[in-house]
Amino acid sequence: MNIQRHWLMTGAAVIAALGLGFGAAQVLNRSVPETAHADEDHAEAETEGAVVPLTAEQAAAAGVTVIALERGGGTELKLPGRVAFAPGAEAAVDAPLAGAVSRVHVGLGDRVSAGSPLVTLRSPDGAASRADADAAGAAADAARSAERRDRSLFDQGWVSQSRLDITAAEARRAEAELRAARARVGAFGAPGADGMTVVRSPIAGVVTRISASPGQVLHEEALQVAAVADPRRVELVFEAPPSAAALLRVGDRLESTLAGSGAVSGIVIAVAPANAAGVVIVRARPDGTVPPAGSILSARITAGTTTGTIVVPLDAVQSLEGVPSVFVAEADGFRPHPVITGRTSDGRIEILSGLTGTERIAGPGAFLLKAELAKGEAGHGH
Incomplete structure (x- = not known):
């Protein structure tokens, strides 16, 4: 009777122990997944809310290039x-005639307007062209006066029609020679009576080359004095x-x-x-x-076609916690977007999903945003 009681008590103890262990295991099995899911949800929340708070100007200054998406195909x-x-947008400026450089008005890198003086030179040819123009002007004045005189005499009956026609033709010829002489003076830069000629810039821009110096004599074979470009x-x-x-x-x-x-x-x-x-x-x-x-x-x-799969520069895709991602430019900064990538070719990679095609993303220099994001996460961890 004592032996039977002993075995009954021992069996009850074993059953109680097994029941306690099974209950504890059930409690542990319920608590561990709940904790794990909570951690995963927290991590996802952090990833979705992550942003690198930089403006486009700040990103460019840091070396990050913002690009539009392209499509292959x-x-x-x-x-x-x-x-x-x-x-x-570029002009190689020559002196219009030979002569000695009297003054250089500009230096390399100077910004000039159209018509700004570059150099001044003294030219015997310029003086001669001015003298010819002055002489042609005097001859034209004399020919016009003669025409007016003969026309008055013709009206009074003192000269013939043929005489008036000859005088009028001489006046027209003198006026034509005057126009030609003035055109030569204009082409030579409108030199003065002493032959001083100012060479001016034909366009607005920056002086990129100076080929003349004071005292230099310019010959017909080498007349370039400067170059100007916008x-x-x-x-x-x-x-x-x-x-x-x-x-x-x-x-x-x-x-x-x-x-x-x-x-x-x-x-x-x-x-x-x-x-x-x-x-x-x-x-x-x-x-x-x-x-x-x-x-x-x-x-x-x-x-040709602009349809096809989205493609981005290879360095635009960064691995964030093992997930391929690109940084999309938004109003408050650059936000990482997980993507699924495809083939790579010649420095570019396909984006199969994760982007709509309308975004602007960080291209070259995107790794700088990844480093900045890592610093921000490290600071939150502390």
Whole structure:
């Protein structure tokens, strides 16, 4: 009887222990997922609310380039090019006649207006042209006076019609010679009686070269005195293969990269036929930032269709906690957007989902925003 009681008590204890353990396990199993889900929800909330509070100007100053989204699917051409002055934006200024430089009015980098004096020179040819103009003026005055006299005498019956016709013809010839003499004086820069001639800038801009100095004698073989260019009037010039002539159209957009600098957008304004060397010259108008003339470019032109998959520069996609993301420019800064990426080719990557195609995003320099975002998260952790 005692033995049976002992085994009954032992069995009850075991059952009680098993029940307690099972209940505790159930409690733990319920609490752990709830905690894990809470952490995940918190992390997602932090990611959705993350923003790098920089304006577009601040981002540009930090080295971040904001770009519009493009779509692939068209024919792409990668072209070498340069930034050149637009037609009429650069002038090589020659002295209109030979002579000795008396004064140089400008220096390199000076900004001038159209008509501003560049150099003054003394020219014997200029003095001679002025003397010829003065003599032609005197001869024309005399011929007009003679015509008036003979016309008065003709009205009184003292001279014949033929005499009046000859006098009138002489007056017309003298007036023509005067016009020609004045035109020569104007072409020579309107020199004075002493031959002093002022060479003036034909356009507004900046002096980019000075080729004359006081005391220098300019000969007909070498008359250049200066060069002036307008740095605001530039265009993008690219060299393309002959096959590009059939692909490119006026109005096509291009994205180019300055050597060692940021991106430059442009709109194609002209496509010349292939030249003797078999090269097609493509000219584009900068759309936005105006780069300095002489800069070297590398451009990608998407010709024809603009539909297709969204593509962005490879360095626009940054990994945030293992998730590919791009920084979208918004009113309050740059906000990371998770994306699904596709194929990569020639420095660009497809965006299969995550963007609508209307956004403006951080392109080159996006890694700086990632670093800034990491600093902000580290500060919140403390």
